[in-house]
Amino acid sequence: MSKTPIDYAKVGLKCGLEIHQQLNVNSKLFCSCPPDLFKEDPEITFLRRLRPTQSELGQVDPAAFFEFQKGVKILYEANRKSSCLVEMDEEPPHPINLAAVEVVLTASLMMNMQPVDEVHVMRKTVIDGSNTTGFQRTTIIALDGWIKVGDKTIPMQAASLEEDAARKTGTQDEGKTIRYRIDRLGIPLIEVATAPVIYSPQEAQEVAFAIGRILRDTGKVMRGLGTIRQDLNVSIPNGALIEIKGVQELELISTVVEYEVQRQLGLIAIKEELAKRGITPESLKPDFADVTAIFKDTKSKVIRKAVDKKQTVLAVKLAGFAGLTGHELMPNFRFGSELSDRAKFWGRVGGIFHTDEILANYGITTEEVATLRKAVDAAEGDAVVFVADTAENTQDALKAVVDRCQEACTCIPQETRTAKDDGTTRYMRPRPGAARMYPETDIPPQPITAELVEKVQAHLPEPADKKLTRLIKQYGLNEKLAKQLIDSEYIGLFEETAKTSGVQASTVAAFLTETVKALQRDGIHTSHVSDEQISAIFKAVGAGELAKEALADVFTWLSKNEGKNLQDAITALGLKMFTEADLVPIIDRIVVANKQQIEKLGKNAFGMLMGAAMKEVRGKANPELVGKLLRERLK
Numbered sequence: 001m002s003k004t005p006i007d008y009a010k011v012g013l014k015c016g017l018e019i020h021q022q023l024n025v026n027s028k029l030f031c032s033c034p035p036d037l038f039k040e041d042p043e044i045t046f047l048r049r050l051r052p053t054q055s056e057l058g059q060v061d062p063a064a065f066f067e068f069q070k071g072v073k074i075l076y077e078a079n080r081k082s083s084c085l086v087e088m089d090e091e092p093p094h095p096i097n098l099a100a101v102e103v104v105l106t107a108s109l110m111m112n113m114q115p116v117d118e119v120h121v122m123r124k125t126v127i128d129g130s131n132t133t134g135f136q137r138t139t140i141i142a143l144d145g146w147i148k149v150g151d152k153t154i155p156m157q158a159a160s161l162e163e164d165a166a167r168k169t170g171t172q173d174e175g176k177t178i179r180y181r182i183d184r185l186g187i188p189l190i191e192v193a194t195a196p197v198i199y200s201p202q203e204a205q206e207v208a209f210a211i212g213r214i215l216r217d218t219g220k221v222m223r224g225l226g227t228i229r230q231d232l233n234v235s236i237p238n239g240a241l242i243e244i245k246g247v248q249e250l251e252l253i254s255t256v257v258e259y260e261v262q263r264q265l266g267l268i269a270i271k272e273e274l275a276k277r278g279i280t281p282e283s284l285k286p287d288f289a290d291v292t293a294i295f296k297d298t299k300s301k302v303i304r305k306a307v308d309k310k311q312t313v314l315a316v317k318l319a320g321f322a323g324l325t326g327h328e329l330m331p332n333f334r335f336g337s338e339l340s341d342r343a344k345f346w347g348r349v350g351g352i353f354h355t356d357e358i359l360a361n362y363g364i365t366t367e368e369v370a371t372l373r374k375a376v377d378a379a380e381g382d383a384v385v386f387v388a389d390t391a392e393n394t395q396d397a398l399k400a401v402v403d404r405c406q407e408a409c410t411c412i413p414q415e416t417r418t419a420k421d422d423g424t425t426r427y428m429r430p431r432p433g434a435a436r437m438y439p440e441t442d443i444p445p446q447p448i449t450a451e452l453v454e455k456v457q458a459h460l461p462e463p464a465d466k467k468l469t470r471l472i473k474q475y476g477l478n479e480k481l482a483k484q485l486i487d488s489e490y491i492g493l494f495e496e497t498a499k500t501s502g503v504q505a506s507t508v509a510a511f512l513t514e515t516v517k518a519l520q521r522d523g524i525h526t527s528h529v530s531d532e533q534i535s536a537i538f539k540a541v542g543a544g545e546l547a548k549e550a551l552a553d554v555f556t557w558l559s560k561n562e563g564k565n566l567q568d569a570i571t572a573l574g575l576k577m578f579t580e581a582d583l584v585p586i587i588d589r590i591v592v593a594n595k596q597q598i599e600k601l602g603k604n605a606f607g608m609l610m611g612a613a614m615k616e617v618r619g620k621a622n623p624e625l626v627g628k629l630l631r632e633r634l635k
């Protein structure tokens with residue numbers, strides 16, 4: 001792959017963002033269950049097989065339809081604390097949660113959007129089982145706004161309120177049953193979408209940060225991994241419009257966009273090379289050869305396993321593809337990986353082999369490869385793909401491989417991809433047509449009155465630039481800390497704590513920004529510590545019940561011991577602070593032991609004695625109290 005940096009303006013990159021974030025309001029969107037996830041084993045499970053009607057299937061996701069044809073069943077898990085009959089689709093939805101509407105309205109007005117007159121809840125067909133009803137409820141709250149990012153105005157298309165989907169649990173390996181937990185189902189989500197006017201990976205990241213900041217400024221969004229999900233749509237001329245789902249870290253956005261542009265440029269290069277070689281879609285034929293016999297004595301573990309299970313090894317020739325299946329599109333991701341993704345998806349196989357990879361690494365010999373090439377009549381310029389699994393799966397897998405190679409001759413396929421933690425993406429499914437929407441008749445329209453808009457407008461959160469100036473002035477913070485706070489999830493908590501805990505504001509600010517970031521880098525799940533717990537920790541420090549030095553340890557302990565409280569942490573970590581009664585005998589002992597020194601130094605002995613005392617009780621006693629007791633004792 002070329003190492004020269006990509007000129008994105010020249011490439012013609014266009015990118016749009018869609019950001020979803022869970023709202024931190026009193027209850028779910030259409031019932032009064034708490035918006036909480038649970039870890040305990042489910043109390044209730046029920047099995048459903050969704051039967052979408054033909055009219056609903058007109059436009060839906062072909063991949064989901066494919067799963068239903070294969071007879072996939074859905075097992076739902078529930079817990080009474082976090083789900084009721086509404087989530088189970090046994091009871092109609094309750095009226096929409098107005099607190100959630102107000103949060104979206106607040107964010108919309110901050111993004112200069114026009115609120116709609118009436119909230120109409122719509123049903124959007126989803127047949128992947130992520131909703132017990134077969135559709136997701138969604139409603140537009142405001143349209144057509146803008147935000148400023150640096151000097152550029154970014155048009156905002158819409159702000160919507162929707163119900164979150166059930167979350168997948170379990171693995172893909174449970175055969176034809178997919179498992180979902182419905183605690184997440186119904187949690188209110190805000191969705192905001194920009195127009196596709198972002199022209200570089202860096203800009204995509206800056207816009208995402210700016211939107212994230214606004215959402216946080218409402219003070220009503222959840223935080224932590226899994227509460228925010230960014231979808232990107234990325235396109236370049238002669239490429240395709242690719243939808244990338246589920247980027248969880250804002251910091252990863254520029255990398256994801258960069259890699260997607262690389263992938264599309266790589267696919268364009270492959271298309272040009274195929275044209276040069278005279279390869280057309282007709283050159284690629286779904287003629288599959290059963291080559292199981294070639295591998296009957298193979299040393300390859302993967303193939304051995306399949307052969308022992310009386311499964312099939314099936315191969316296909318890819319005319320003119322030699323060298324191209326090995327072409328790298330993203331780090332550690334070749335065109336062969338594209339083929340493999342398709343085979344896994346449509347054929348439910350574990351993976352494929354192709355002749356542009358070093359097959360000896362899988363225990364496949366040069367003799368086996370030579371015989372294989374002969375069996376499918378492959379010439380020097382051809383590549384061969386083979387796969388071992390059930391007869392049905394290998395057929396489906398190789399058909400998907402041939403389809404993908406035919407597409408490679410003419411276009412870059414439009415598809416939905418999913419983002420990995422390293423910024424690369426994987427095939428998720430073909431891009432569905434526009435989802436079918438129809439009105440939710442169980443929920444009456446909810447007017448957004450001029451009074452409501454005025455009320456929200458009058459209480460809009462302070463914009464970021466004003467807030468920065470105020471934080472510096474009001475709390476005596478330096479600019480760097482103030483900026484970090486504005487970008488932090490803890491800004492609201494900071495102000496409350498700085499005002500009420502009795503701890504110096506700069507100490508609170510530094511902890512909630514720099515220390516928390518450092519802990520996250522060390523793999524501590526900081527989101528497991530609640531606002532209430534953090535507040536309690538600082539109050540304890542302010543009251544002299546906990547040493548400032550112990551903050552990080554207590555925080556870490558609480559993150560690993562969910563459900564426990566501050567007193568548990570103090571006990572478990574042995575951080576119980578010395579009381580006056582504990583300290584008096586210690587100080588007495590130190591004074592007696594240093595009698596001679598005290599006589600020699602007189603008043604100047606205080607510093608030395610204080611040092612000796614703190615050495616013994618550091619982290620377990622309030623230094624002011626130690627000083628006071630020491631002074632009294634010296635008198």
Ligand SMILES: [Zn+2]
Nearest residue numbers: 031033083084
């Ligand atoms: Zn409920």
